[in-house]
Amino acid sequence: MNTTAEPFVRLRDLHVTFTGGRKPVQSVNGVSLDLRQGEVVALIGESGSGKSVTLRTLLRLHPPRRSQVTGEVRVAGRDVLAMSDRELADYRGKMVSMIFQEPLLALDPVYPVGAQIVESIRRHESVSKAEAHQRALALFERVRIPSPERRLQAYPHEMSGGMRQRAMIALALACKPQVLLADEPTTALDATVQIQILLLLRELQRDLGLSVLFVTHDIGAAVEVADRIAVMYAGRIVEEGTARELIRAPRHPYTVALLKSRAHGALAKGARLETIAGAPPDLAALPAGCAFAARCSLAEAACLQTRPEPVTLAPGHRARCLRTDAVAALAPATVG
Numbered sequence: 001m002n003t004t005a006e007p008f009v010r011l012r013d014l015h016v017t018f019t020g021g022r023k024p025v026q027s028v029n030g031v032s033l034d035l036r037q038g039e040v041v042a043l044i045g046e047s048g049s050g051k052s053v054t055l056r057t058l059l060r061l062h063p064p065r066r067s068q069v070t071g072e073v074r075v076a077g078r079d080v081l082a083m084s085d086r087e088l089a090d091y092r093g094k095m096v097s098m099i100f101q102e103p104l105l106a107l108d109p110v111y112p113v114g115a116q117i118v119e120s121i122r123r124h125e126s127v128s129k130a131e132a133h134q135r136a137l138a139l140f141e142r143v144r145i146p147s148p149e150r151r152l153q154a155y156p157h158e159m160s161g162g163m164r165q166r167a168m169i170a171l172a173l174a175c176k177p178q179v180l181l182a183d184e185p186t187t188a189l190d191a192t193v194q195i196q197i198l199l200l201l202r203e204l205q206r207d208l209g210l211s212v213l214f215v216t217h218d219i220g221a222a223v224e225v226a227d228r229i230a231v232m233y234a235g236r237i238v239e240e241g242t243a244r245e246l247i248r249a250p251r252h253p254y255t256v257a258l259l260k261s262r263a264h265g266a267l268a269k270g271a272r273l274e275t276i277a278g279a280p281p282d283l284a285a286l287p288a289g290c291a292f293a294a295r296c297s298l299a300e301a302a303c304l305q306t307r308p309e310p311v312t313l314a315p316g317h318r319a320r321c322l323r324t325d326a327v328a329a330l331a332p333a334t335v336g
Helices: 051-057 085-091 113-124 129-142 148-152 161-173 191-208 219-225 243-248 253-260 301-305 324-333
Strands: 009-018 025-035 040-044 067-075 096-099 179-183 211-216 228-233 236-242 311-314 317-319
Touching: 009 051, 025 051, 025 236, 040 051, 040 219, 051 179, 051 211, 096 161, 113 129, 113 148, 113 161, 129 148, 129 161, 161 191, 191 211, 191 219, 211 219, 219 228, 219 243, 228 243, 228 253, 236 243, 236 253, 253 324
Parallel strands: 040 211, 040 228, 096 179, 179 211
Antiparallel strands: 009 025, 009 067, 228 236, 236 317, 311 317
C-alpha cells in the first residue's frame, strides 16, 4: 500500500441531513476521510452513528427529495456529487461496488443469483451471455461456493445465509471495481461463518488490490481486516489511526469504551461485560458541545459547551477530544 499517494477516495466536510420527518436528522456531520489504493479502512461505532449513511453517500443511494448532501466526495478525482444519472449508472458497480448488510433483501428474489451476476457484467461490459456466465461461475469458485454451477441457478431464498453472503460478494466483484464498500457483511451470520467471510474478504482484497471501506460495530472484526480505523459517533469521526494505534493507545473516551465493552480472552468466567452508560444523542437536536460528553466520565464544563476540533497525536492519528491527556492516562488499563 502506498501511503504517500493521493487518496483514491476523498471525503471532505461531508454532511448528510434527512428531511422526511418532523425535524431534519443530521446523520453525518462534517466527516473527512481518505482511502488510498490497496488500503482497508474500517468505520466502527454504535448503530445510528452514521457509518452506513457515509457508505451509501459514496454511491449516491439516498433519496434526493428527502436528503441533503453537502461537502466533497471524490473517487479517482471525479466529483461523485456532480455526476449525472447516466454517469452514476456507469460508476456504480464498475468503479465502486457494495456488499450490503442483508443479501436476502439486496438480491432480487425473483431471479436466480447467477442471472443477476450475468446481467451486471453485461450492463458494464460488451461480452456475450455465455462469457458472462463463465465469469459468474469463476466468481462463485473464487468465493468458495460449493457446487458453483448448480448454485448459479439457485434463487436467493434457496441458499443459506453464509452462501448468500458469498454470492453477494461475487456480485459486488463481478465488474472488477476498484473500491469495495462492505456494510456490516457479517452481522447476520453465526460466529464461525463470520470468521470465514472476514478471511475471504481480506484474501480477495490482497489478491485483487482493492480499496475497501468496511463498516462494522465490532471493533474485533475491524482489527482483523483493517489497516486503519475511524471511530464514528453521532455522525462525526471522533478518532482515527492505524488499527495498532487505536488498540494500544486510544485517545478518545468513546474508543476506550468500545474496547472495554468487547468480550475477549482476559474476561473472567462469569464476569459482567462492561457497557457504555446512557444513549447516543438525538441526531435531530445535537448538543452544542461534544456529543459524547453526557456519557463520558471525564467530561468537564468545557466539553458541554465546546465542540472539539481534531487533535493530532501522531502522524495519521487524530482524536476529537479536549481531554486526550486524561484518556492517555487511563488507556493502558483498558486494553490488552
